[in-house]
Amino acid sequence: MKINQYLDATYLKTALQAGISEQENLQKVLQLAEEAISYGYKLVMIRSKYISKLKATLTLANAKVLIGTVIDFPEGDASIEQKLQEAKKAINLGADELDFVINYKAFKKGNIDLVTKEVIACVSLCLAHDKIAKFIIEVAALSNEEIIVISQLLKQVVLQEFGEENAKNVFVKSSTGFFKTEVNAPNGATLENMMLIAKNAKPLKIKAAGGVRDYETALKMISLGVDRIGTSSSKEIINKE
Numbered sequence: 001m002k003i004n005q006y007l008d009a010t011y012l013k014t015a016l017q018a019g020i021s022e023q024e025n026l027q028k029v030l031q032l033a034e035e036a037i038s039y040g041y042k043l044v045m046i047r048s049k050y051i052s053k054l055k056a057t058l059t060l061a062n063a064k065v066l067i068g069t070v071i072d073f074p075e076g077d078a079s080i081e082q083k084l085q086e087a088k089k090a091i092n093l094g095a096d097e098l099d100f101v102i103n104y105k106a107f108k109k110g111n112i113d114l115v116t117k118e119v120i121a122c123v124s125l126c127l128a129h130d131k132i133a134k135f136i137i138e139v140a141a142l143s144n145e146e147i148i149v150i151s152q153l154l155k156q157v158v159l160q161e162f163g164e165e166n167a168k169n170v171f172v173k174s175s176t177g178f179f180k181t182e183v184n185a186p187n188g189a190t191l192e193n194m195m196l197i198a199k200n201a202k203p204l205k206i207k208a209a210g211g212v213r214d215y216e217t218a219l220k221m222i223s224l225g226v227d228r229i230g231t232s233s234s235k236e237i238i239n240k241e
Helices: 022-039 048-060 080-093 104-108 112-128 144-162 164-169 191-201 215-223 234-239
Strands: 007-011 043-046 066-071 097-101 132-136 170-173 205-209 228-231
Touching: 007 022, 007 205, 007 234, 022 043, 022 048, 022 234, 043 048, 048 066, 048 080, 066 080, 080 097, 080 112, 097 112, 104 112, 104 144, 112 132, 112 144, 112 164, 144 164, 144 170, 144 191, 164 170, 191 205, 191 215, 215 228, 215 234, 228 234
Parallel strands: 007 043, 007 228, 043 066, 066 097, 097 132, 132 170, 170 205, 205 228
Antiparallel strands: none
């Protein structure tokens, strides 16, 4: 198995969050790009402000590594129009894949209509520009039942509105990795919640993000049907392959 092609190597901290200067933060992004080129990762996931620099680095190296970015991150409660504006900017900068934080707070309040409209709008934009859309559902904020329902909702909306032929272009993604949990509970992908997503969202693609830090866990995720792994530990995973 070429596990490198499952990996979305991720660095999403702002300079403030990392406690370093903006220039130092950019260097971390560029270092990740060099690592992605060396190891042949599928994608580098970064904040949109770094897309241009990252694209220049990848182009210079003639690398096939894709560029991903996050939209409405990490809260997910911006308006649909705000999400679309942010997504359009990212597309214009050169992003290949867009990971939208779905409005899981609205979903938890029962506002299924808003979430449905959001998914249709975001997928429509991405498909119109030949981009991949991923929806972060923030599993740590949801009960198991809510994970099942929102996964089924995403599947239903995509299949009804865009057809099964586009299922491969839409992912259900577990987590931002930034959600604050109580008593240090996991805030990312677990085998249990990824099993629930895979069972209820397929044939949409599945991305496990948050907490996958070693080769053994990555393999278990893939065995459950996970198509992509978002991780800040790509090098550690691939060196133990």
